[in-house]
Structures are given as structure tokens and as C-alpha cells.
Amino acid sequence: MEILIVVMIAVILIITVLTLYQLFKIRKQQQLEILYLKDEIEQMLIKEFISSTEKSVSENARRLGEIEKTTTLSMKNNLLQGIGEVNNALSGNNEKLLMKFNDFIQKIGVVMNENNQGLTSNINRFKDEFKKSVNEDFEALNRKIEGRLDLMNAKVEERLAKGFEETTKTFGSVLERLGKIDEAQKKIESLSSNVVSLQDILTDKKTRGIFGEVQLYQILASIFGEKNDRVYAKQYKLSNNTLVDAILFTPEPIGNIAIDSKFPLENYRRMYDSELTNEERMNARKEFGNNLKKHIDDISTKYIIRNETSDQAIMFLPAEAIFAEINAYYTDIIDYAYKRNVRIASPTTLVSVLTTIQMVLTNIEREKYADVIQEELAKLHEEFGRYEKRWKALEKDIDKITRDVKDITTTSNKISKRFIAISNVNMSEQIENRKNEIIDIKEQSDDE
Numbered sequence: 001m002e003i004l005i006v007v008m009i010a011v012i013l014i015i016t017v018l019t020l021y022q023l024f025k026i027r028k029q030q031q032l033e034i035l036y037l038k039d040e041i042e043q044m045l046i047k048e049f050i051s052s053t054e055k056s057v058s059e060n061a062r063r064l065g066e067i068e069k070t071t072t073l074s075m076k077n078n079l080l081q082g083i084g085e086v087n088n089a090l091s092g093n094n095e096k097l098l099m100k101f102n103d104f105i106q107k108i109g110v111v112m113n114e115n116n117q118g119l120t121s122n123i124n125r126f127k128d129e130f131k132k133s134v135n136e137d138f139e140a141l142n143r144k145i146e147g148r149l150d151l152m153n154a155k156v157e158e159r160l161a162k163g164f165e166e167t168t169k170t171f172g173s174v175l176e177r178l179g180k181i182d183e184a185q186k187k188i189e190s191l192s193s194n195v196v197s198l199q200d201i202l203t204d205k206k207t208r209g210i211f212g213e214v215q216l217y218q219i220l221a222s223i224f225g226e227k228n229d230r231v232y233a234k235q236y237k238l239s240n241n242t243l244v245d246a247i248l249f250t251p252e253p254i255g256n257i258a259i260d261s262k263f264p265l266e267n268y269r270r271m272y273d274s275e276l277t278n279e280e281r282m283n284a285r286k287e288f289g290n291n292l293k294k295h296i297d298d299i300s301t302k303y304i305i306r307n308e309t310s311d312q313a314i315m316f317l318p319a320e321a322i323f324a325e326i327n328a329y330y331t332d333i334i335d336y337a338y339k340r341n342v343r344i345a346s347p348t349t350l351v352s353v354l355t356t357i358q359m360v361l362t363n364i365e366r367e368k369y370a371d372v373i374q375e376e377l378a379k380l381h382e383e384f385g386r387y388e389k390r391w392k393a394l395e396k397d398i399d400k401i402t403r404d405v406k407d408i409t410t411t412s413n414k415i416s417k418r419f420i421a422i423s424n425v426n427m428s429e430q431i432e433n434r435k436n437e438i439i440d441i442k443e444q445s446d447d448e
Contacts (some may be wrong), residue, residue: 208263208265209261212261212263213245216246216259216261216316216350219347219350220234220246222351223354230249231249231358232246233249234246239308240302240305242302242303244302244303245259245260245316246258246260248354250310250360254310254360256310257310257314257357258299258303258309258310259313259314259316260314262299262316264291264292264322265319265322267284267288268284268288270284270287271284271288289330289332292326296315296333297340299315299340299342300313300342304341312341312343314343314350315337315344317345317346318346318347323346326344
């Protein structure tokens, strides 16, 4: 914000300097025009003076020649006297011209002084007004900036307060998570021995094969269910008497897709064994590629059978690291597998493939039963029409019963009120009779 203020002040100063420079330039131009006008007037007066002088001299010379021709010596004296008078007259004319010229110069000087004073006054007035305007704008800008700064400070304080509150919560959450991480670290340490034992198990080729098959079956069960013989089968025997780890029963034109698990771990581990030499690691890398090609050839030869399986099969790698290694550094293996109609899949990619197949199967089943569903919906619509008619009839009966119940309730209320009135009358008569009996008994006792 301070930089913005400095920039605005600099801009205002630059505008002021440019304005003063423009005024100075205008004043300089006016002075030059006045000097130029003065020079022209001086030259014009000098030319006029020279011209009149030359005319007077030539006229006098002409007259003198005529006088010399026609006059005598006495007349020459008179002529000389006349010439003197003429010279005196010329001198007087020159003095008058000089006086007029000096008066003109003085008037020009006065006009120039007045113009300079007016120009100076205008410049000073412009400077004062400009300074006042700049000060007012600057004060307004300061007020606006102060308001903005106050607003920004309020927002910053509010955000800081929220930030501190969120930081406190985050810090508490971090502490809580650190506690959980400590617990997880302890569990990891307790599981480290189990990991070592798992590595020992995976060193055995047969055990690795079982591990890959188990992981494959878990993925199939998670996508299609534990036992779904209509969609897939385990250890399926083909017509060439070979057993495939799993097969997917998909409709035409796809066909049944064979899936076989392979786990080329030995040479993969040797590739990154730091205790081996570079040559041994390079040999392990070559052997790793050869192992993959052999597995691809076996799957393509054994599990792709015309008119029985799909023209493609899947080689399942139970380790994501091996799958990533192949895609990163063995593009030739990927191309080789495509040529042999074998698709390489890791646990993650196999889940995606199986999910897509499940969606395809669901759509096929849905299309298969679309006509049946439409027919059942038509029947349901007909039944619903009958239900609607019966409901309307029942609704009318319910309305009639409701009206009858209201009428019966009204009649019942009237009867109840009538019974109450009758009961009250009987009680009054009984009380009156009882009083009469008591009076009679008293009268009889008095007579006795």
C-alpha cells in the first residue's frame, strides 16, 4: 500500500512538472514573438527613416543644382541659409522620430511587463489551484487508504483468529494422529517378523504360485461373489486337458476368457540385489525378460483354443511392483504379449477389467429380460387400473359410511339427551311423592 502511495505522489509530481514546463514553454514562445515583433517594427521604422532621409537629400540636391544654375552669389548665400534651415528641419524631424520610436519602445515594454505580470499571476494562480486540488485529492486518497487499511486489518485479524483456532484444532488432530501413528508403528514392528516369514515363503516357487492363485480368487469373489458358477470357475479343465487357474464365462462374441497367475519373483529380486555385481544384475534382467516371454508363450499355447475360449487370455501378476517394472522398462514384452494375444494385468488393473466385464454381463442380462419386464409392467399397469377403480368405489362407500356414522351419532346424542331429561323428571316426581308421604305420617301421628 505504501508503494502505491509513493507511486501516486510521483505521478502527481510528474504531472505538476510537465504542466509548469508547458507554461514556461508558452511564456518563452510569447516572449520570442514579442521580440520578433519589436525587431520588425524597428526595421520598418529604420527603413522609413532612411527612405524619407534619402528623399529629402535628393530633393535638396536637386533644388541646389537648380539654384546654382539660376542664382548668383548672393542668392547662393541665401541658398546656404535655406540649406541650413532645411538641415535644421531634418534634425527636428529626426528628433521627433526618435522620440516617437522611444515612446513606442516604452509602450511595448509596458505591454510586455503587463503581459508578463498577467502571465505570472495566471501561473501563480494555477499553481495555487493545482496545489490545492492535489492536496485535496491526496487527503481524500489518504482517507480512502486509511479506511481500506482499517478494513484490511479487521479482516486480517479475523482471519488470524480463525487461523489460530484452526491451527489449534489441527495441532490437536496432529497430536491425536501421532498417537495413532505410534500405535501403528508398534503394530508394524510386531508384524515385521511376519513379513520376514512371508518373504521366506515366497522364495518357494510352488508357494508363490499358490499365493498368486489365492489373490486371483479373492479378486474374482469380490467382483462376482464367492460362488458364481455362471460367471467364473476355478481350476477349469479345457478340451486339451490343461487346467487354467480361472476362466470367465462371457457371452459371444467375446467368449470364455482364461486367466492364469504367474509370479516371476526370483530374477526380479536378483535385479535389485545390491550384493550382486552389475553383470549378475544385468544377466538377471535378461533372464527376467526371458521368463516373461516363456509365460506368455505357455498361456497363448495352452489357454487360447479356437471355438472354445476367447482369442485373448490374461496373465495375472500378483505384484504391482513387477507390473510397473514391465510397463516402465520392458515395452518389448508388452508388444510381444499383444502379438501373442495375451494381456498382462496386475491386481489393480484386473479389478478394472473384471468390473467392466460385470457391467457388460449386467447389460446383457438386462437386455435379455427387457421384453419380459415390459410385459410384466403392462400387466402391472392393468392390475393397477383395476385397483384404482376398486379404490374409488371403496372411497365412495367409505364416504357414505362416514355420513351414516355422523347421522347415527347425531341421533344417538339426541336420544341420550332425551333419556337424561326423562330421568330427571322421574327423580323429581319421586322426591315430591316422598315428601307427601312424610307429611301424611306426621299428620296421622298428630291425630293420635
